[in-house]
Amino acid sequence: PIVKIDPExxxxxxxxxxxxxxxxxxxxxxxxxxxxxxxYARPVLAPSGEVLRSEEFWETLRRxxxxxxxxxxxxxxxxxxxxxDEEAQxxxxxxxxxxxxxxxxxxxxGLWIMGTSYLERHGGGAAQNCGFVSTARIGSGRRGDFAEPxxxxxxxxxxGVGMGFDVLGAG
Numbered sequence: 001p002i003v004k005i006d007p008e009x010x011x012x013x014x015x016x017x018x019x020x021x022x023x024x025x026x027x028x029x030x031x032x033x034x035x036x037x038x039x040y041a042r043p044v045l046a047p048s049g050e051v052l053r054s055e056e057f058w059e060t061l062r063r064x065x066x067x068x069x070x071x072x073x074x075x076x077x078x079x080x081x082x083x084x085d086e087e088a089q090x091x092x093x094x095x096x097x098x099x100x101x102x103x104x105x106x107x108x109x110g111l112w113i114m115g116t117s118y119l120e121r122h123g124g125g126a127a128q129n130c131g132f133v134s135t136a137r138i139g140s141g142r143r144g145d146f147a148e149p150x151x152x153x154x155x156x157x158x159x160g161v162g163m164g165f166d167v168l169g170a171g
Contacts, residue, residue, distance in 0.1 A: 060111065061100060064110070108129060
């Protein structure tokens with residue numbers, strides 16, 4: 001894994017808090033639910049790996065919130081800084097409630113990938129919507145490698161990042 005979250009750093013929203021949202025839907029616009037289900041809802045798997053159904057929005061927000069706060073907890077603890085579970089729970093609940101009310105949402109790729117094992121295996125690039133690679137300094141990289149910008153372009157594209165590029169080269 002590129003981003004290994006240690007078990008002791010896994011963050012979880014309280015069951016009592018989540019019970020307020022389970023089985024409910026937010027105030028969707030006319031096609032919001034259809035777009036959400038088509039694009040961002042991940043499969044819910046049985047222990048055998050069989051797909052049971054797709055997530056509902058409250059579950060997606062739980063995944064995103066718990067994934068984000070797990071990364072935060074890991075980062076803070078690895079920097080030898082104090083972590084306050086009660087404060088984190090309050091902030092995570094606020095984070096969740098604001099998404100539920102559509103006051104903010106992460107970028108689409110973040111909504112789709114945050115809190116998944118894919119992010120841990122492949123790193124944060126999978127959460128990026130778009131990127132850009134320039135060929136203006138082609139051949140002047142670490143090894144003078146002319147393929148370097150094209151390798152980067154392919155690597156990011158394979159993670160699902162929409163990539164832009166220039167074709168000017170080094171003149």
